[in-house]
Amino acid sequence: MIQALVFYLFAAVAVASGVMVISARNPVHAVLFLILTFFNAAGLFLLCGAEFLAMVLVVVYVGAVAVLFLFVVMLLDINYLKLREGFLQYLPTGALIGLVLLAELLLVFGSWKFAPDAPLSVGTHVPDPAVVTNTDAIGRLLYTEYFYLFQIAGLVLLVAMIGTILLTLRSRTGVRKQKISSQVTRTKADSVEIRKVPSGGGI
Amino acid sequence: MSELPNFAPALPEIFIALSAIALLLLGVFRKDDTTQGISALAIVAMLFAGLLVPAAAGGRSVTFGGMFVVDGFSVFAKILVLLASGFTLGMSVNWLVREKLGRFEYPVLVLLATLGMMLMISANNLIALYLGLELQSLALYVLAAYQRDSGRATEAGLKYFVLGSLASGMLLYGSSLIYGFAGSTGFDALARSFSQGAPIGVIVGVVFVLAAIAFKISAVPFHMWTPDVYEGAPTPVTAFFAVGPKIAAFAMLVRVMVGPFGDLTHQWSQVIVFISIASMVLGAFGAIAQNNIKRMMAYSSIGHVGYALIGLAVGDQVGIRGVLVYLAIYLFMNVGTFAVILSMRQKGRLMEGIDDLAGYSRSHPMTAVALAVFMLSMAGIPPLAGFWGKFYVFMAAIDKGYVGLAIIGVVTSVVSAFYYLRIIKVMYFDEPVEVLDHGTGKGLSFIVAVNAVLVALFIFAPSSLVSSAGTAAAALFGG
Numbered sequence: 001m002i003q004a005l006v007f008y009l010f011a012a013v014a015v016a017s018g019v020m021v022i023s024a025r026n027p028v029h030a031v032l033f034l035i036l037t038f039f040n041a042a043g044l045f046l047l048c049g050a051e052f053l054a055m056v057l058v059v060v061y062v063g064a065v066a067v068l069f070l071f072v073v074m075l076l077d078i079n080y081l082k083l084r085e086g087f088l089q090y091l092p093t094g095a096l097i098g099l100v101l102l103a104e105l106l107l108v109f110g111s112w113k114f115a116p117d118a119p120l121s122v123g124t125h126v127p128d129p130a131v132v133t134n135t136d137a138i139g140r141l142l143y144t145e146y147f148y149l150f151q152i153a154g155l156v157l158l159v160a161m162i163g164t165i166l167l168t169l170r171s172r173t174g175v176r177k178q179k180i181s182s183q184v185t186r187t188k189a190d191s192v193e194i195r196k197v198p199s200g201g202g203i
Numbered sequence: 204m205s206e207l208p209n210f211a212p213a214l215p216e217i218f219i220a221l222s223a224i225a226l227l228l229l230g231v232f233r234k235d236d237t238t239q240g241i242s243a244l245a246i247v248a249m250l251f252a253g254l255l256v257p258a259a260a261g262g263r264s265v266t267f268g269g270m271f272v273v274d275g276f277s278v279f280a281k282i283l284v285l286l287a288s289g290f291t292l293g294m295s296v297n298w299l300v301r302e303k304l305g306r307f308e309y310p311v312l313v314l315l316a317t318l319g320m321m322l323m324i325s326a327n328n329l330i331a332l333y334l335g336l337e338l339q340s341l342a343l344y345v346l347a348a349y350q351r352d353s354g355r356a357t358e359a360g361l362k363y364f365v366l367g368s369l370a371s372g373m374l375l376y377g378s379s380l381i382y383g384f385a386g387s388t389g390f391d392a393l394a395r396s397f398s399q400g401a402p403i404g405v406i407v408g409v410v411f412v413l414a415a416i417a418f419k420i421s422a423v424p425f426h427m428w429t430p431d432v433y434e435g436a437p438t439p440v441t442a443f444f445a446v447g448p449k450i451a452a453f454a455m456l457v458r459v460m461v462g463p464f465g466d467l468t469h470q471w472s473q474v475i476v477f478i479s480i481a482s483m484v485l486g487a488f489g490a491i492a493q494n495n496i497k498r499m500m501a502y503s504s505i506g507h508v509g510y511a512l513i514g515l516a517v518g519d520q521v522g523i524r525g526v527l528v529y530l531a532i533y534l535f536m537n538v539g540t541f542a543v544i545l546s547m548r549q550k551g552r553l554m555e556g557i558d559d560l561a562g563y564s565r566s567h568p569m570t571a572v573a574l575a576v577f578m579l580s581m582a583g584i585p586p587l588a589g590f591w592g593k594f595y596v597f598m599a600a601i602d603k604g605y606v607g608l609a610i611i612g613v614v615t616s617v618v619s620a621f622y623y624l625r626i627i628k629v630m631y632f633d634e635p636v637e638v639l640d641h642g643t644g645k646g647l648s649f650i651v652a653v654n655a656v657l658v659a660l661f662i663f664a665p666s667s668l669v670s671s672a673g674t675a676a677a678a679l680f681g682g
Contacts, residue, residue, distance in 0.1 A: 108380065108404035115396035118386030147208070148267035152322060152334040155220060156341060159315050162227070163345035166308045 007047055014040035027073045035066045052135040209266045212273040215255040215281065216321050222248040223314040230307030238305030242296045245310035246289050249317065253285040263678065265327060269389050272327035275678030279527060279671060280324045280454035283534055287446035288317040290538045290650055294545055295439035297644040301551070304350060304437075313443065316342035320451030324458070329378040329388040332455060336374070336419070339448060340367050346443065347436040359435025366428045370418035377411025380404055393463035406470050412459065413474055419452035422512060423481035426505050430489075433501035438553060441497055442541030445504050450530050453508075457515055457523055461679050468518050475516040480611055482509030487618040495555050496544055499622060500537075503581060506619055507533050510612055514596045517603045520673075520680050525596035527672035532580075532592040532661070539654030540577045543570055546643040546651070554639065557626060562635025570648070571630050573655035578627055580658045582620040588661035595669070 017040065020033040038061045045054035127137045142150055197203060210217065226241050226248075256278050263274040292313050299305040319339025326332035344367060348360025382388050384405045385396040397405070418425035433441045460471060486506020493499040511533070514526035547554045564571040580589035593616060600609040661668075 104407055108407055111403050112384075113402055114383075115385045117392075117396060118384065145268050146330075148270050149330055149334055152331070152338060155315065155318070156334065156338050158224075159312070159338060159341045159345070162308055162312060162315075163341065166306065166312070166345060167348055167351055 003047060007044070010040045010043040010047070014044070027078075028070065031066060031069045031073055034069070035062050038062050038066065049129070050134060052133075052138055208268065209264070212259055212264045212266050213271055213325075214259040215252040216318060216325070218255060219248060219252050219314060219318045219321065223311055223318065226307070226314065227311045230311065236305055237307050238299055238309065239296055241307045242292055242299075242310040245314045246292055248314065249285045249289045249292070252321075253282055253289075256281045256285070265391075267331075269391060270328040270331040271322075271325050272390075273325060276454070276458065276675045277325050279675035280450065280530075281321050283450050283531055284317060284320045284324065284447050284454075287450060287534050287538065288313060288320075288443070290654075291439060291443040291446065291541070293646055294442060294538075294542050294650060297646055298437070298439045298545060298553075302350075302437075302553075309346070309349065312342045312346055316346070316443075317447065320447055323451050323455045326455065326458070327390045327462075329381065329390075329393075332459070333371070333374060333378065336452075336455070337371065339451065340371070340419075343367075343444065343448060346440045347432060349440060350437045353437075355435040356437060359432045362428055362435075363432045366418070370415045370425070373411045373418075374415035377408040377413075377415065380408030380411070384408070390459075390463040394465060397464060397466050399466075401467055401470075406467070409464055409467065409471055410474060413456075413471060416452055416456045416459070417478055420449055420456065420508050421501075421505055422478045422508050423485045423505060424478070426482070426485065429505060430493075430498045430501040433504075434495055434498045434555075438497065438541070438545055438555070441500075442538065442545070445500060445537050445541065446534050449504065449508065450534060453511060453526070453530055457526060458679065460515060461518070461523065472516050472518055475512055475518075476605075476608060479509050479512035479516055479608065482506065482512065483612055483615040484509075487615040490619065490622045493622070494557055496547075496557050496560075496626075497555055499557065500540065500544075503619070503622075504537070506615065507581075510593055510596055510616070513600050513605070513608055513612055516608065517599045517605060519599070519603060520676050521602060522596075522599040523676035523679060524669070524673045525592075525599040527675055528595045528669055529592040531668055531672065532588045532658070535654045535657045536577050536580050536589055539573065539651055539658065540581075542647050542650040542654070543574045543577070546570065546647045548640040548643050549637055551640065557629060558633075558636075559639065560626060560629050561633035563630040563639065566635065566638045567641070570651060573651045574630065575627050576655050576659050578623040582623040583616045584620070586662040588658040591661060591665055 014037050017033045017036040021030050021037065024030040024033060038057060042054040042057040045051075045057060127140060129137065132140070195203065222245070226244055229244075230237055230241050260273040260275070260278045263272065265272050292310060295309065295313075299309060316339050319335050319337070319342060322335030323332060323339060324335075326335050344360055344364040347363050348357050350356035378388065381393065384401065385393050387393060387396070401409075414425060418428075421429040433444065436444065460475075464471060482505050486502050486504075486509055489505070490499045490502035493502060507529075511526050511529045514522040514524075514529065516522070517525075544555070545553070547559060549559065560574075563574070576587060580587035583590045583593045585591075593612065597609040597612055600606070600612070
């Protein structure tokens with residue numbers, strides 16, 4: 001009973017804030033609503049018993065992605081009203097595509113049935129949730145069964161890193177950089193000169 | 204789950220991945236300009252991987268929990284991809300040095316993109332397929348925008364990235380529908396699930412996957428990005444786009460359609476027939492009005508994809524053999540043509556207009572002959588290689604009763620002959636306005652010569668290519 005209540009609460013807030021994300025006038029508000037959506041989705045994951053996913057969602061999406069969005073929105077001087085100018089013009093096409101997709105989805109779910117051997121292939125690899133925690137279970141699968149995919153994902157991230165550096169790093173001339181090694185290796189002999197100043201003579 | 208997977212079938216991929224990382228480290232730690240050295244090493248790595256590919260495969264073997272498959276088909280496609288990458292990287296070195304754009308990341312990214320293509324070809328699981336595709340695409344997006352001070356290149360990169368992400372989204376959506384039905388993403392399990400047909404939801408999923416891959420091979424109606432990206436991206440990158448990724452995506456398309464969805468042929472073959480006809484027609488008519496040779500090549504490649512798709516629409520072993528022969532010949536024709544385009548320089552600047560070729564036959568007689576050979580071959584004029592590529596595809600179609608498709612193919616190739624012959628006319632009969640530079644690099648001339656000879660003399664030894672394509676196709680059908 002309480003579970004159902006909490007589910008509907010999270011779900012309703014998630015949907016409502018999702019609508020606000022695309023309808024808010026102020027982009028900063030839109031990002032904040034996005035964060036609210038993420039929090040509610042995390043709540044829904046918790047209800048399913050997927051505590052690891054819930055935490056990762058908060059840490060990665062709220063902590064990193066949404067904050068990055070916020071930075072970008074605040075740093076870039078984009079005229080959002082201008083971006084919305086074509087909204088009414090594209091509305092009929094967009095609505096038509098949306099309707100077609102909706103009809104397709106209804107068709108799909110209306111006639112949905114599972115393959116006869118689907119339950120067999122789903123259940124085989126997953127460790128028993130009663131015995132291991134779900135972080136443990138994900139780890140066990142990720143580093144054994146899905147090791148290959150894990151490695152390729154690593155390579156994809158490497159490419160992303162090389163790409164960012166390649167496209168944005170510029171070595172400018174005339175920049176005065178701090179050279180720590182030369183600062184540290186400076187000795188008293190290099191920098192201090194002791195002279196005897198004769199009285200009344202000056203240097 | 205305690206024992207290690209069998210790494211042997213994936214040896215070429217592991218080698219490429221490790222050498223990409225090693226070359227990256229080398230580039231970072233050497234302070235001087237190492238582009239040329241690293242490019243040379245990358246080409247050596249690809250050659251070595253090309254030797255490893257047939258050595259690592261013996262019959263069909265599956266590893267990494269069934270996610271990675273090696274068979275005759277993957278060997279054939281991987282060798283084509285490695286050839287394409289090796290050739291195009293060889294063509295780029297000269298350009299990088301001349302345009303003073305040499306950065307060691309370029310060969311590393313080409314190597315990683317090649318790795319992505321090889322993983323796509325060997326994918327035996329929807330997730331593995333997606334990750335291979337992303338690895339390849341991400342490297343290509345960066346390469347398209349490589350010339351970052353040029354507005355056109357940046358626009359090309361951005362356009363490619365946005366549309367490519369859309370295609371990835373469609374692929375994931377389709378895959379999720381398929382997974383929802385079968386409860387598995389492995390191709391073998393999917394093939395078992397679909398042996399008794401599939402409900403409408405799965406067909407929608409298959410169509411989404413098909414649309415996403417059609418985007419990657421730039422088949423109509425998912426071709427919109429091709430001319431802009433080909434024109435905007437730096438020419439060596441365009442050359443790379445035109446061959447390697449297309450062949451890899453095509454091989455992936457064939458494996459996905461024939462493997463897991465092999466029992467649903469009736470459902471998807473009409474889609475393939477449609478995009479094949481649309482691509483042939485648009486490729487033929489779209490290129491006529493182009494004055495930029497890179498744009499023209501973009502439309503030409505859309506047309507070629509249409510012809511190759513005929514073989515897939517037929518869907519049997521003979522049809523797939525036709526596809527493989529077509530792709531191999533397409534590789535040599537395109538590499539050669541782009542090598543000629545890369546040597547079109549005027550006072551050190553790279554020229555892209557078709558009119559700039561005026562009088563080319565007088566200033567560069569040998570290269571002009573080579574370009575004429577490539578153009579005639581693309582138009583499908585016997586006895587050049589391009590004719591045989593079309594021949595095997597059309598024969599497969601006629602055998603299976605797809606006479607209409609073959610007729611449309613012949614008609615559109617006659618139409619497309621117009622713009623291929625126009626280039627020859629400009630080269631041989633137009634008065635030159637300004638002469639193009641001489642001596643644009645020994646490497647380029649060598650690549651032009653090799654490919655021209657292969658294309659021109661294919662008729663004397665067609666059997667080696669056709670029979671190896673035949674064995675590759677047979678491997679896919681469990682023969």
